[in-house]
Amino acid sequence: MVRAEAARMSAGERVLGEQVARHARRRRARRAVVWAGRIGLAAGAVAAWDLASGTLVRPFFVSTPSAVAERLAEWAVSADFWFHARFTLTSTALGFLAGALLGVLLAWPLALRRVAYRVVEPYFLIAYSVPAVALGPVFILWFGIGLAPKIVLAAYFVFFVVFINTVEGIRQVPQGLIDVTRVLGGDRWVTMRSVLLPGALPYVLAAFRVTLPAAMIGAVVGEFIASNRGIGYLTRAAAGRYQTAGVIAGTIVLAAIVLLLSLALRPLSRVLRWRPEVRLRGEEVS
Amino acid sequence: AEPAQEAKRITIASAPNVFLSALYVAKDDGLFAKEGLTVEIVEVESGNDSIAALASGQAQYADVGFEDLAELSRAGDDSVVMAHDILNRVTLTLVMRKEVAERKNVTAASPLRDRLGALRGLKIGITSPGSPTDTYMRYYLGSVGLDPERDVELVPLGGGSALLAALEKGQIDAYHLSPPTPYVAAEKGFGVVLIDGPKGEVPELDRFDYTAWATSRQWAGENAGTAAAFSRVLAQATVKVKQQPDAVAAQIMDDLGSSDQATVLRTVKAMSSALSDRGCFDPAVVQRTLDVMLRLKILEEKADAAEGRLWTNEYNGC
Amino acid sequence: MADQAAAVRLEAVYKAFVPRGRSAQPLLALEDVSFDARPGEFVSLVGPSGCGKSTVLNLLAGLIQPSAGRVVHHGRPVTGINTEVGYITQDDNLLPWRSMLRNVEYGLELRRVPKAERRRRAQEFVELVGLKGFENHYPHELSGGMRKRAGIVRTLAYDSDVVLMDEPFGPLDAQTRVILQDELLKLWELKRPTVLFVTHDLVEAIALSDRIITFTCRPGRIKREYEVRLPRPRDVFHIHDVPQFRQLYDALWDDIRMEIAAT
Amino acid sequence: MADQAAAVRLEAVYKAFVPRGRSAQPLLALEDVSFDARPGEFVSLVGPSGCGKSTVLNLLAGLIQPSAGRVVHHGRPVTGINTEVGYITQDDNLLPWRSMLRNVEYGLELRRVPKAERRRRAQEFVELVGLKGFENHYPHELSGGMRKRAGIVRTLAYDSDVVLMDEPFGPLDAQTRVILQDELLKLWELKRPTVLFVTHDLVEAIALSDRIITFTCRPGRIKREYEVRLPRPRDVFHIHDVPQFRQLYDALWDDIRMEIAAT
Amino acid sequence: MTIRDARGTTEHATAQVLARAAGRSRAAAARERLLVRSGIVLLGVALLVLWEFGAPLVVERRYVSSPSEVAARLAELVLDGELWGHIGVTLGEAGAGYLIGIAVGLAAALVLVAVPVLDEIAGPFLAAFYSIPKIALAPMFIMWFGLGVLPKVLLAALMVFLIVLANTVAGVRGISPGLVEVSRVMGARGARLVRTVVLPGAAPAVVASIRLTFSRAMVGAILGEFIAAAQGLGFLIVRSSRQFETATVFAGIVVVAVLVMLVNAVIRAVESRALPWCAQRPHG
């Protein structure tokens, strides 16, 4: 009996061990495939670009990977470039803050008053479907040519998404939690602080994450319209001097900034430790 | 190729401008149609886009400067060639806010050096980086010992109306551009014209091929008849521009998107002296243009002035 | 019936709901419902789905107001949120962003019990239901049974003399259920609050209650009341064996079956 | 035990899971599980939560593969998706975009039964469980009990000789449950497929099964098997009254309680 | 054991309660409707009045225009027929790009879903691509694809493509695994599985993203027209904006907003008819 027990235990452990090893093998193989695929894809794209440039397409149109790399390297060590980068980051950050703050602050009273929300809703929808880019030149007149129009554009791109998501976040807080709090003796203020605020937080943070790149896009649009600083300006200046390499390098820098910003925001989600899975809503839908 | 098989459709990439009056007149008077040509004008944002449109074969003609072509050529692209001259001098007209000019104590009558020297420390509007407003401004500044990066601030604002509005609101102190907008600033009283471009006040920039119609070398070669017809029609229309400015001014209002006929008329009159008569390039003027550009550092290295390289008179019947 | 000493009482209560849509018909959830519960009594409400059991509890908690009739708590009519009752809802309604212990403290916190005191009391209850060691877990890290336990002690921790429980063991599996029933009875014996307990499980109703009230189907009316005269403390694990069980169960089941058949 | 005529058989089956997260521990869900079910037999699997009951059904459906041992269906090992069994999961898993009738037809459609024929058969089953009149309703327009019924007849409509049912009545209220148990037994009597039925409800297991297999807690092992020698057809409404009931119930309950206590 | 058998109530009281409740609720609903409607109208009027009479006090009229000017300009554009040409061009470009973007996005999503390794491989590239400001691409698109409709169509398609792709992948991932497993056990495989489960299951997410992205397609087409065009709403807007004809700029913007909302409404109507099973979802 005792021996049989021991034998069975070991059988179970053996199976478990085998399964774990099998899984580890499979996971390693998969990771290898994924990384090989990523590197292959990137290398293939660069190689195809390099080959095509000068044979299929004139370099004037697509530049060459080496020229772009060279330009990026030049920028990396030039104080000038960092000055421009700082400008873009500043307008992005300020615009983001302004838009996010306004969105959250405006959403709060409106989400709690159904009638008021229904009254303003159609106007928000109208404002949201205005192609902001279309306002470009008029913006110069309204907000001048300095930092202001970039901040305004960036904030515009941020505001609506934050507003809508905050309202949604407040609304989806289960009525049950609110009822329980009230029966436990919580007043309006307590309900707001202890239930609505933490309940809506995931949505607000999700909106922040989606709109951070949007803020930069807004700032860059502003720089395209009128500016003598910023990465957007650098890109445009390169285009003005027929330096396609500079245009592509600028585009790459912009994409890189967005990726870095999203990475920087990641720790924010640690606030949401209490969630089973930090998969923020609206991440893909914007 | 047989003329009958030649392309009859011409796409032009350009932004509205008074010095393109001949084009609008030719179109409006049906001169192109008489030659069997269909001409479509695509409005582009900036000169860079015109060059791109030409180089990619999307447009057959665009109005550009020699420096654009030279740069393109330096980038290894010889696909574009100047085919018809437009302006024989730089028509950029410098306008400054009135109170700034008063503060700096300059007028149109001051010596050229003083007028340019007054730009120190100002916010100066340009259309876009790399455009003529940018490069020639850098020349002006350099010619009086100012550093475009440190002594002034150059602000790209896109187009004439934006520059005009920004000047009016005091967001910039000065800018230069081909008329009419600088004239408008003066007429409205908030601007002072310091350099009247069409008059050729800057000697170095007179007898100078500022802008011309460029075309795709390959396209023009394959459609020589069409190219010649295009030049012919433009030359014909230029005559009307010079002789009947009033009629032309009324005619081109729409093309310019303007509603101020008096200013347009004034501009047409002012510009006509700068317009090339028959679109023919003078090898000497081209040579001088390129030399000056090199000296002004608008060009970075010497460009080949020989006919057939950057320019050709092949379609102009000179 | 108008027993002045009743802990809670419904007097000829009607409750109509008018759904939002334009075409929607108003529906009568409760019709002429009157009953009371004595202090310390454990009363179960059973009846088919949708017959208005939760509505009764919501009325007592003051979350909704009767369309007609009166809801009375210790002699005073309930007109707003009734913070003097404890309410354990069908969903556990734990705050997902608070650890288990801080959830148990929540009610005490809202009642401004000093920090040290509330920590002590919460901890005591947590240990009572065997949740020790899970104090810092977030609700999603607890099993269904653990969450239920936390929800129950959150409410019991602050000593309301009336506790409303809406199918508290609804979604649990049969075994965990019985274990929790046993725990609940033990907790109840400590202070003997008045309990109004909604359930679909007739065995559960019999095992726990002093009295069982059955409801008719929509509109919800009281069908019958049963006294459960089983001695306490009870052994919920062997409630089937008790002689009266079978008879009571059959009577209840007949009531319910008739109502289900009627729909 | 190696009965060649067995409808389904597990032979010394082990199943280990390696969860995705980095920190998550691998776990053994089933350990050395062997049992079989004769054709036409109604077998219930009971055991504490997480003991691997659903895992057994998933193995039989071919949705997962054993880590060791063999899963055999009619003498053939199950290596891929086993489309010859019918599988009724705990969630009803109706396709939300199909009307109720078209959901019931779904299995027949996938088996390429001609349109007229499948409509006839689906309609027949729909009437059998009293869903007539709701054919064109979408799942979200049906009550929980109706959805369950639709899910069950969807599977029964295509006559698998082996039907796997995973807590099919789990989320229903006690009354609806009993009614559906009764309906299920009647449907089962029509063709008498082999049924493997997972439940937590011991009363339900006794009321329905020919045999009950209890599982130990993780890792899931077979603890005991019980024959239920009650005559058929059975009256699920009065199963409590049957003499053997009590004894069997207590035995099962002791098994389960021991396992729960062990965790 | 039975204490009481309380049966029989006054029909009269019941009817009274129901009638009173219905009346109260109807009155409340009517009051709210009235409040909302009059609120919308009042707010609209207030905004217009503020714009018409308030704005000129702060900024010069010609920089902000005014509702009356915009309306007049709009009427003019409609009457002389100019507007229809612009609308046709832009709608054509945006529409073509929209359809292409949706088709390519859906196809790519199905491939990524079918081969999860591909999804993992492509992930970082798609994220990087997504974060490129499309306005930076516009000039290059003109260079690469010319002055005609092609670059605008492609820009519109690009704006749509990534969002549809991401939402479709999310939609397919969101299908309950139980649904798929049950279908497979019932015998669904390959194309049948895709047709009967995957596509309808992902449909609500896909349709929602499709509805949302039309405005993106419009922005793409308009961006393209900003850089180079001979006709189109973007051309109209940018041209008048260069001339500071603010009234025309706003007229153009109004038209764009109206078009977006119209198309939205049409898609919503089609959606509620084509996907009746998600009619109940509040946000579907």
Ligand SMILES: Nc1ncnc2c1ncn2[C@@H]1O[C@H](COP(=O)(O)OP(=O)(O)OP(=O)(O)O)[C@@H](O)[C@H]1O
């Ligand atoms: N806020 C409400 N608005 C409209 N109808 C409601 C509302 N609350 C409850 N109802 C309706 O009132 C009736 C009674 O609901 P209640 O929740 O009290 O039933 P219940 O007995 O608790 O049912 P269950 O056993 O399913 O929980 C139901 O028909 C329900 O649809």
Ligand SMILES: Nc1ncnc2c1ncn2[C@@H]1O[C@H](COP(=O)(O)OP(=O)(O)OP(=O)(O)O)[C@@H](O)[C@H]1O
């Ligand atoms: N795909 C999986 N990956 C990892 N672990 C799993 C997986 N499926 C099941 N398990 C684990 O295997 C064990 C057995 O799970 P299973 O679902 O079979 O239990 P069960 O008896 O059906 O429980 P319940 O009664 O709660 O349904 C559980 O601990 C579960 O967490």
Ligand SMILES: [Mg+2]
């Ligand atoms: Mg209820």
Ligand SMILES: [Mg+2]
């Ligand atoms: Mg299970």
